Amino acid sequence: MLLSIEPDGPVPIYQQIRDRIVEAIARGRQPAGSALPPIRQLAVDLGVNFHTVNKGYDLLRQEGLLRLGRKSGAVVRRDASSGPPDPGWAQDWTSRLQTLLAEAAAQGMPATGIAGECQAALADFAFPAAVAEVRNRGGGSP
Amino acid sequence: MLLSIEPDGPVPIYQQIRDRIVEAIARGRQPAGSALPPIRQLAVDLGVNFHTVNKGYDLLRQEGLLRLGRKSGAVVRRDASSGPPDPGWAQDWTSRLQTLLAEAAAQGMPATGIAGECQAALADFAFPAAVAEVRNRGGGSP
DNA sequence: CCATTTGTTCTATATATTATATAACAAACA
DNA sequence: TGTTTGTTATATAATATATAGAACAAATGG
Incomplete structure (x- = not known):
């Protein structure tokens, strides 16, 4: 289980996805260069719509933490060892x-x-x- | 100016009101027992609807930080000196x-x-x- | 070149949240 | 008794969240 979600919690699902991935990066479980599951696959695993996963991934891209490519998928763009923050x-x-x-x-x-x-x-x-x-x-x- | 708000920010107004008051309590500017402005007055000061202020106050009440009374108004119920957290x-x-x-x-x-x-x-x-x-x-x- | 994988974009729908507006109610206090 | 204050109710509009289905487009690999 790479991720677990509370569907009925107060925090939006896409935000939970974002939070869990941020924590995985900080803990070294998803270092810079490592790949994340494809949007559609993670959506099936979590039992949510793939648009919801897409929203979480896109948030992480805006924050500079993910690089999204067509066939390459979602790859961690930076971690604690990638230089100082903005x-x-x-x-x-x-x-x-x-x-x-x-x-x-x-x-x-x-x-x-x-x-x-x-x-x-x-x-x-x-x-x-x-x-x-x-x-x-x-x-x-x- | 007791409070200042960003009406067009990403964080809801009632949440900003709640956050600023929490910070005022933590910094000792609103110790336990001190009074906050009446809902309607703060609403006028901030240029928002009084229901929005009411929502922020009610949130703080649910968190145990405020005591709301009919004529007594909003009073800080606890601060850093009021014993351990739940x-x-x-x-x-x-x-x-x-x-x-x-x-x-x-x-x-x-x-x-x-x-x-x-x-x-x-x-x-x-x-x-x-x-x-x-x-x-x-x-x-x- | 072709086909597959993957993210991206578009439209649509339903529900929940946020904010405003108006009115009325109810308790506390002087 | 009247004023101040929080509380509740109803309504409306705009935005956010989540789902659904379809189609598009780039990158990769045989």
């Missing part, structure tokens, strides 16, 4: 992060608890190994 | 956090950057002062 995107994301963390604070979750949940989530993601960590520390390779 | 809510919130942080990781934001943004957001919130920080450290007050 500044415009970062601004919007920070705004959404503030709202989400504010909700936790208002609901009474302590600062340590919120920070801990963030760290726990990050621990599940596949970040690139640190590289070129030290430069100009007396002279390059021997 | 376990059911925490589970849902954690799920939404994972999706949001996964998006940042997939977009190439480094783990340190994500953690830093979380800390920066938390720094703007009003958490209760630590209390009873040390117990059983050899004997209470002298």
